[in-house]
Amino acid sequence: MLNQNLATDHIQNSNKKKLEFNHIFSSADNFLSRHIGLDDQEIDTITNILGFSNIDQLIDAIIPHDIRFKSNLNLPEPRSEYEALNQLKSIASKNKIFRSYIGMGYHDCIIPQVIQRNILENPSWYTSYTPYQAEISQGRLEALINYQTMIIELTGLEIANASLLDEGTAAAEAMSMSYGLCKNKNAHIFFVSSLCHPQTIQVLKTRANPLNIKIVVDDHRSFNSDDNVFGALLQYPATDGSIYDYRSFVESIHAKNALVTVAADLLSLSLITPPGEFGADIAIGTTQRFGIPLGYGGPHAAYFATKEIYKRQIPGRIVGVSKDIRGNPALRLALQTREQHIKREKATSNICTAQVLLAIIAGMYAIYHGSEGIKNISLRIHELAVILRDGLEKLNYVVNNNPFFDTVTVSLDKDKQDKIIQTTLEKKINLRLLQKGVISISLNETTTIDDIIELWQIFAQQDNLPFSIEEIINKANFHLPSDLRRTTKYLIDPIFSSYHSENELIRYLHQLEKKDLALNTSMIPLGSCTMKLNATTEMVPVTWSEFNKIHPFVPLDQALGYSTLFQQLEQWLGEITGFAAISLQPNAGSQGEYAGLHVIRRYHQACGDTQKNICLIPESAHGTNPASAIMCGMKVVVIKCDKNGNIDILDLEQKAKMYEHNLAALMVTYPSTHGVFERHIIDICNIIHYYGGQVYMDGANMNAQVGLMRPADIGADVCHLNLHKTFCIPHGGGGPGAGPIGVKSHLMRFLPDTNIEKYMNPSGSREKNLDSIGSISSTPWGSANILVISWMYIVMMGSKGLTQATKIAILNANYIAYRLTNYYPILFKGDSGYVAHECIIDLRPLKKKAGIEVEDIAKRLMDFGFHAPTISWPVVGTMMIEPTESENLSELDRFCDAMITIYDEVKMIINGEIDRINNPLKNCPHTAIEIACDEWNRPYSREKAVYPSPWTKKNKFWPSVGRIDNAFGDRNFVCSCDGIETYK
Known part of the structure; x- marks a missing residue:
């Protein structure tokens, strides 16, 4: 008895010391208790009210036993907020911040601090939801109509939407819209200028393939259009910096009853003729230069403007003016019958969201600077480019003599090319190798005279220059040719001249903020949209310069921090979902849907089953599901649901058997869109596999799965994840978002391409992944900058x-x-x-x-x-x-x-x-x-x-x-x- 008591005492003392030891070395900060709103007592209270003794009994009763994940997720132990930030800071330090003159639509810029602090870092702006309830969304709706006005006035077109995802996907939307508007049913050719940004060309090729659209990439100066052309895309200025007068080309395309899209640098439009004035039907591009950080490729708000006669065909959302019950002016989303949710399989686009937070920043940047400020920024960049050009000519370099805005293109032999590139890298500078023997240099808002002198010294291969800066400036001709110069006014609405002092702007932003209900006011209990807490600590790294000042096309060794973050996030998301591989490229849920179905389509083609084009979709599915299937060249067959909201198994099996020869996929949401765990989900997946199809799972409801079950384990072959839902990236009033996809091993080789060299030079000699579906977004890792939010969430929460x-x-x-x-x-x-x-x-x-x-x-x-x-x-x-x-x-x-x-x-x-x-x-x-x-x-x-x-x-x-x-x-x-x- 004495020995037993001694043993008990020893065990108790050992356990006590162990607890003390663990307490000393464990963090005092537990993020889990900050993320979850209920305390232990409240959990017990609710569980008991529902008739269970503990929460695990409730979960066991709700989720079918055969789909439960039987072990813990293999994830790192949770870190405190302080520890997680330090760990991520260490990863971020592996990124190298160079001065990048790469261009390609991505430029370093200056975000006014008043906008950064009061919008980007303000939960009143980033935790609000899409403005479907317009009466409590008037603040961001006003900010968006300011944005639309900015786009309309700069492009010279009549209407603009509230933003799209990026320039490449906006170009693809323009292509689809042009295709849908074409009355010539034999027309199937979309002309793309060879001087468009290469990443845009890649996205267009991906989008065109399932729709049997033929992309013809050629020089606009020599292209002879035929009757089968339905549209054309031009870059303005071109990717090499040249500014062309496109009037005659536009007329030749219009003569074929086809539409012309112009991808225009928005900042340059303050100096050069806007697309609407030389006949463009559509203008697209990015607003990244308007105060939005580079962020290794995103998120950035793309713009889309067109003529009013096409208002029913324009993709995405438009904010419009109306009135309230008392006759007061009021704003809301206009033309909602055009929404892709409603059009479903008749939709020509699956885009039902925007990059709202980034669009608001861009619009406020224009308000902050006004027309004169924007013009001064543009003039300064252009004048520095002229000075750079003249100095390089003094150094006996051959420089492209076409008119230009901000980009100087230099021809040189291979030896000099290699020396210059080596020297620039040593000096932490990135230039763009446009093609062998041709280097381009794109200047930006942050460029200074000292930067120009340093570039001259690099090309001179010595510090002592044979001329002075004053000599170059005095002889420079800063004027653009008169036929290219803008003569019309822009940003003339009073909003762009009213808030130039910080006092005025802060008050204006606060007035707008007060009109919006966000998560910092109260719960937003939106079904399927999962308005989770966006913790401040998760948001902090977004504005770290180590993450947001990296150009998306820098050499990979300059982005090793991002590479580490991607690898870890892919590994963790793979563990959470059970999939063999993850692609982070899709930059919205709609893009994830499209990418996932495209992977399935490409898989069937690789197996020789080119006829497989039937996609089964339950009648309860998200509205974007049918639209995504149509964009992938599939035909939608609707599956009935029973009176309890579950998929009608009999109807599913009958249709799977009926279309056995052509069955490509089933799109299913789990738990179902009706908010229940269907007992027969494994049987559903087995039926599809038995008849030769693949199962695509919409990840909208992953917040009910994480840690308890995994999509891959229950039979899904592909699943997209809404990181702006389950993994805490804020909705931002309707964007940004991220929609990565997970796939099983047999689909891995078809994932979107991340070959940076291919993005920068589509005709490059490096071996490509011929199985890949290609590029889904304009950059290899989509909206890379906001992936840090999900990384922080997973690290702080743990399994x-x-x-x-x-x-x-x-x-x-x-x-x-x-x-x-x-x-x-x-x-x-x-x-x-x-x-x-x-x-x-x-x-x-x-x-x-x-x-x-x-x-x-x-x-x-x-x-x-x-x-x-x-x-x-x-x-x-x-x-x-x-x-x-x-x-x-x-x-x-x-x-x-x-x-x-x-x-x-x-x-x-x-x-x-x-x-x-x-x-x-x-x-x-x-x-x-x-x-x-x-x-x-x-x-x-x-x-x-x-x-x-x-x-x-x-x-x-x-x-x-x-x-x-x-x-x-x-x-x-x-x-x-x-x-x-x-x-x-």
């Missing part, structure tokens, strides 16, 4: 943290379903009787009983300080609610209380206590102006209208406009600042 986050997301959704079920029917539940990480509540009975639409409830939630859940999707008249794991119990209860209070208001309508027309739900949202008016002809109090809950009395968020008339805005289409004045 157990990520798994716990998934469990809590499922717990919170079931708690909301439990609290609301007595008021609003839960439309779909799994076989277990529980939902996944989101639930759909059915509001259709309220329409029958009280005339209350789902939109009425969405707008009434604004009065409670909430953004509505996803409405009328995937089922019309419903709300899809997803609380995520980061909300605490009081916030979950506050939302449920709001929904119950709204139900009570509906009940009063049903009982005749409130008028069916004049009531809080039909008149909402209620604005401060409305409440302050002397006249109040409502059968309910002002307090009831605007302070419907205790929280609102302390934390009131005021919608800045009343209910918006969308139909009026579509009938009176205006998408620039000019139109706002007509309503004022």
